[in-house]
Amino acid sequence: MTSGAVIELAGVTKVYGGAGPAGVRALRGINLRFRPGQYVSIEGPSGCGKTTLLNLLGLIDTPTEGEVRWDGVNVADGSERERARFRLRSIGFVFQRFYLLPTLTVRENVELPLRPLLRGRAERRARAVELLESVGLSARAGFYPSQLSGGEEQRVAIARALVNSPALLLADEPTGELDSDNAGKVLDLLEALHRERQTTLIVVTHNPEVARRARRHLTLRDGRVESDVREGETT
Amino acid sequence: MSERERRGGRKPGALPGILAVVAMAAAITLPVVLLSVGGGVSSHEIARLQASGYQIVVSGPGTAGIDLAHQRVGQIAAIPSVGAVSPTLTRPLDLRGPGGRWVPLLAEGIIPSAYYATLGSTASQVFSAPPNLGDPTDMIHYQNGSYAGPVSPDVLVNTTLAQADHLTVGDSVTLAPAANGSGAVTYTVTGTFNVVASLFSTSGNYGIYLPLSNLQVLTGLARTGPGPGGLLDAADSIHVGLTGTASTSPTQIARVVAALHALLPYYGVSTLSQEASQLEGAASILNGFYLVLSSVGLAIGFVFLTLVLVRRVEAERREIGIRRALGLPSRSIAATIVARAVLLGGAGALLGVASGIGTVTVLARVGSAPVQAASRLAVFSPVQLIALGVGALALAGVASAFAVRRALRLPLPEALR
Structure with missing residues (x-):
């Protein structure tokens, strides 16, 4: 687990489809710095580079140019294995479509990231149940994802994302597939966990309600940061 | 979606x-x-080779390629370490039993006592000692020169064939070298033998045994006479068994093979160990x-x-x-x-x-x-x-x-x- 890290994007550019004229520049020279424990929303029109930015922050993708630094160390230039290990220990993901594994039970889904880290099955199970309790789903531990509602699935996904106590929690449209009632519950939960654990939370969203809860608001346009508003201060 | x-x-x-x-x-x-x-x-x-009993096989070119089969027995038996010599002739025949139907089969012509002497322990249990085919030496009929003398019109049939055609000992059967029955001769069933899978090939199910000279006469492979040109007395192969320790001694076997080559320079001589190999x-x-x-x-x-x-x-x-x-x-x-x-x-x-x-x-x-x-x-x-x-x-x-x-x-x- 990595806690309290300062995360930076330094001169990050991402080009898809090669560096030639046919290449699509999804991000153009992004420079951002996230302090530990920040709650950040990233907004912008479709195709502006929000998900690409999130993928680069989560080391799911690598920048064409620039660096992704954790406490000053570039973590994006490691091998796939090194980046996977870093993701496992330091980053949690919440996806729009939940992405629970349908063949595993709720508890097994939450346990999944613990498998490489904790050898003891009982220890893994206890940890998973603890997280399920924190999202109010311990009674559903033996259910399969297909037996849950969308809101419940997303809460399981949040439990899975937090089970390794990551320093950074990335959420890509976490309420995009939910009705307003469930969306509110999920946002309450994310906010509560963020406050309780002091995890850096970065949320990509189109939803103004989601963005409103964040303390820092990034807006992207055409692969560039159009605005960066924090606590009433604009940069 | x-x-x-x-x-x-x-x-x-x-x-x-x-x-x-x-x-x-x-x-x-x-x-x-x-x-x-x-x-x-x-x-x-x-396994069949190893259980056959004899160790050396003399063979002529093609079928019925060995002549003077009866005479060879004495010549080969005179070679040191040789204990048994058995010429055999295998020919297709047709048999008509009491039911009247013609059955194609393979007939093996043997000299009963010589044949029995070359059998291994398992094979020898299949037959009486020697096989009940009249003159054990098959020499009375042969020595007559024209094969016209006393004859043993005896035949042994395998049990499968006997059951299929309801043949029992004492029954008369007709054997003919051709399916149309021409040249047929009447024989008497003098015994039956079991086809042992480890000893006989599938043709054993269609096999009969009869005296070598009888088969030679029946198929036109007999000696035609004592004079010049009368040298047929045909066989396909001659099985040679060795005595005592010679049967398992490569040196002794090689010595006998060399002697056979000298005696029968135009015939092939092979050992079972070679064949097995x-x-x-x-x-x-x-x-x-x-x-x-x-x-x-x-x-x-x-x-x-x-x-x-x-x-x-x-x-x-x-x-x-x-x-x-x-x-x-x-x-x-x-x-x-x-x-x-x-x-x-x-x-x-x-x-x-x-x-x-x-x-x-x-x-x-x-x-x-x-x-x-x-x-x-x-x-x-x-x-x-x-x-x-x-x-x-x-x-x-x-x-x-x-x-x-x-x-x-x-x-x-x-x-x-």
Whole structure:
């Protein structure tokens, strides 16, 4: 687990489809710095580079140019294995479509990231149940994802994302597939966990309600940061 | 987007996996059948050679290539260490029994006492000592020169033929060298013999024994007279048995072979050890051929399994992407794929072995007579079956390597889309 890290994007550019004229520049020279424990929303029109930015922050993708630094160390230039290990220990993901594994039970889904880290099955199970309790789903531990509602699935996904106590929690449209009632519950939960654990939370969203809860608001346009508003201060 | 797709992508049904198992099973069935039947027949032939009793075979060119068969007995018996000498002649005949139907069969002409002396311990139990065919030396009829003297019109028939044609000892049967019955001679059944699978080939089921001179007369291969040109007295081969320790001594056998070469320079002389060795060599060549032939099927099974595994990776790309995004190590993703491949390959191997054994069992019951006989000789070697299973698992391992490579090279952002 990595806690309290300062995360930076330094001169990050991402080009898809090669560096030639046919290449699509999804991000153009992004420079951002996230302090530990920040709650950040990233907004912008479709195709502006929000998900690409999130993928680069989560080391799911690598920048064409620039660096992704954790406490000053570039973590994006490691091998796939090194980046996977870093993701496992330091980053949690919440996806729009939940992405629970349908063949595993709720508890097994939450346990999944613990498998490489904790050898003891009982220890893994206890940890998973603890997280399920924190999202109010311990009674559903033996259910399969297909037996849950969308809101419940997303809460399981949040439990899975937090089970390794990551320093950074990335959420890509976490309420995009939910009705307003469930969306509110999920946002309450994310906010509560963020406050309780002091995890850096970065949320990509189109939803103004989601963005409103964040303390820092990034807006992207055409692969560039159009605005960066924090606590009433604009940069 | 369907609910299923929303939850993790469309999964292929069980059909591709079942087809992969069936493909592997079919690929394994072929070598199981070929190796078990081929190996069984080879083992049977080698065992037959080893149980035959005699050690050396003299053969002439083509069929009935040896002349002066009766005279050779004395000449060869005079060679030191030689204990028994038996010329034999095998010819196709037709037999008409009490039922009146003509039955094609193989007749073996022998000198009863000489033949019995060359038999091994197992074979000798099949017959009385010597076989009940009148004059044990078969010399009275032969010595007459024209074969016109006292004759023993006796015949031994195998029990299968006797049962099929309701023949019993004392019955009269008619033997003819041609299916139209011309030249037929009436014989008396003087005994029956059991066809022992370890001693006789499938032709044993259609075999009869009669005195050598009788068969020679019946088939026109007798000595035509004492004068010039009357030298036929034909046989196919002469079996030579050695005495005591000479029968197992390579040096003594080589010495007798040399003496036979000197006595019969135009005839082939071979030893059973040579034949067994040649047969083993041929068997191993055939086994290699069977494996090459089988490798075609295995290659198809391998390609099919690889395609199924790769297709499965494609279908599960999102699930694989999620696991990788969560940071699960490559080995855990690879282990899932390898386990699936081993499961499919192992199931295919087990099914293939069972199918191969089942196929041979069915062939032994419902195939044509030669196929049934060959199938009954099948030997299922545990070593070969295990080797085939291990081979199938190895192929599954290689197939899984392609799928693992594919899974680990999926671009993560695309897999998560």
